[in-house]
Amino acid sequence: MPRLHRAGGVERSILRRAAAAATSLMALAATSLVAGPAVAATGEAGPCALPRTEVHHSLGVDEWNGAYPHPVHSLDAVMIFLSFPDHHPGATPEELTADYFPATTQFFQRASYGKFTLRPHPLRQWIQMPKASVRYGIQRDWNSERRSAYLRDAIAAADPKVDFSRFDIVYLVADPDAPGVDSDATKVVNFDRPVRADGADIRRVVTIFEQHPPDHNVLAHETGHVFDLPDLYHRPSDGKGDWDTYVGDWDVMGSQFGLAPELFGWHKWKLGWLDRRQVVCVQRSRDITLEPMAAVPAPGASIGTRLAVIMTGEGSAVAIEARSATGNDRTTCTEGVLLYRVRNGTPSGGGPVQVIDTHPTTDACWDRSVYAPLADAPMRVGETFTIPGAHARIEVADRTPSGAWTVRITTGT
Structure with missing residues (x-):
């Protein structure tokens, strides 16, 4: 750590x-490999579920590693x-x-x-x-x-x-x-x-x-x-330089000092806290309303849609989720729609998750963020971003009165 x-x-x-x-x-x-029996994932994983591989802390979500x-x-x-x-x-x-x-x-x-x-x-x-x-x-x-x-x-x-x-x-x-x-x-x-x-x-x-x-x-x-979650920070080979270039403040498996430590939706999917009712596999152009990842529903209320996934290969995907200043993310630097790449064959510490910076020329909260260049990575209302290599364009069309984010995803671009 x-x-x-x-x-x-x-x-x-x-x-x-x-x-x-x-x-x-x-x-x-x-970082060592701990193998274990495969256990069926909680609920049916769905068509965008990357398979678990033999790398340590693989981010495959189709089955659970019974060693954990x-x-x-x-x-x-x-x-x-x-x-x-x-x-x-x-x-x-x-x-x-x-x-x-x-x-x-x-x-x-x-x-x-x-x-x-x-x-x-x-x-x-x-x-x-x-x-x-x-x-x-x-x-x-x-x-x-x-x-x-x-x-x-x-x-x-x-x-x-x-x-x-x-x-x-x-x-x-x-x-x-x-x-x-x-x-x-x-x-x-x-x-x-x-x-x-x-x-x-x-x-x-x-x-x-x-x-x-x-x-x-x-x-x-x-x-x-x-619970079989990987390290998301980058450890410099010489011990010098930035540790947080992969995910910045986003997710406690990156930095324990991050301003937005809530677990990524992909991690929650793997752990069984989200299932296909809250995960949308994007296979065509559509609009999706995403509830903030850290928002805890009222007692008796449903969780709501939290994660959208675009497949980019047999072992890779782009995940889309909303992050707002609530719950575990109450100290976040910025709010908006966060994009990140997931690879099931990349081991813990090697960058299995990498946040996509939709504002590559700017940073934010340099005095508080663990890695300011990614602190403003989320998209805001009215912004559009074409994901390199994913053949998809993302537009944040609106934010609802309840605080959810409406995302327009256009595929084939």
Whole structure:
């Protein structure tokens, strides 16, 4: 995860610890491939659904990767707080819990239109690790042996206090002030082979090394990976330059500091929060009225059309959605109709989503945006844009009194 870029039973316990020590804990970073069985997507996906491929966190939406928990109901997450012999924690588990909850639960409740609830179960005590924090070599590009030792020790230390079979998600929260803790190391770690505990397979854990208070929306971003969502930021090969050239402020899987962190409609389609009733596959010229992506419908009201899709190839499409200053997008820099390209064969971190800048000669909110050139990417009422390579022209014809956007799509141009 990039940092801020300003102008990223005793007998049972003994047996389980022995099993954990014997289990391979060679951990793969969040960019590794975690395969799993195909599970039918929620509802019929429709003709514009790109197929899931074997790349890590593929944005195919025709089926669900069964190696990941599917957030279409309530899921339970345990928060385990880890201290070290070389430092006495200055914050309490309750204070650190409040850094992340209920804010993260509320983010996902709004994003899913109430279809998903993340239920945290924080421990009320520190679990001490067997080694000093400086012994683990914690950093962003972590040595695999030291990282595996950290994970092995953490699970073994928490073992007497946690029944892992009760939980869908595991958060390991390190003492943020310990001398060997590097906040840049926060990420999801996938195991090459699941760790077996309490009859359950632990396939991945979220390792949290954030300072107190933490980076904004960082846990929402990392939890997105637990649900098979990709990194949308660009990591410069030399560690220098802009990280946010692919999507800018749009979507928390790009930057946790973005002004419009609501998940893209394509992500919501993949997760099962949108289905073909809210997704229009554009195969001919037509007008479509799009409800703002972050607008949460009133209780009992339907979600409404949120996403339009134009196929541009067997593994690519252009998505069209409306973004307004409401819900998770309440701090957005600009409002309008956002266009972006999706590729199902591009892996996490490689640019599987790229926002189309419909105002390439201007920028906006340079003092607040993570990437000002894309802050004004959405189209406004009265504007027309021809999508290169898509044989389609987009016109924002109107905005309704309710705040929806009427989009005229002309194909074959």
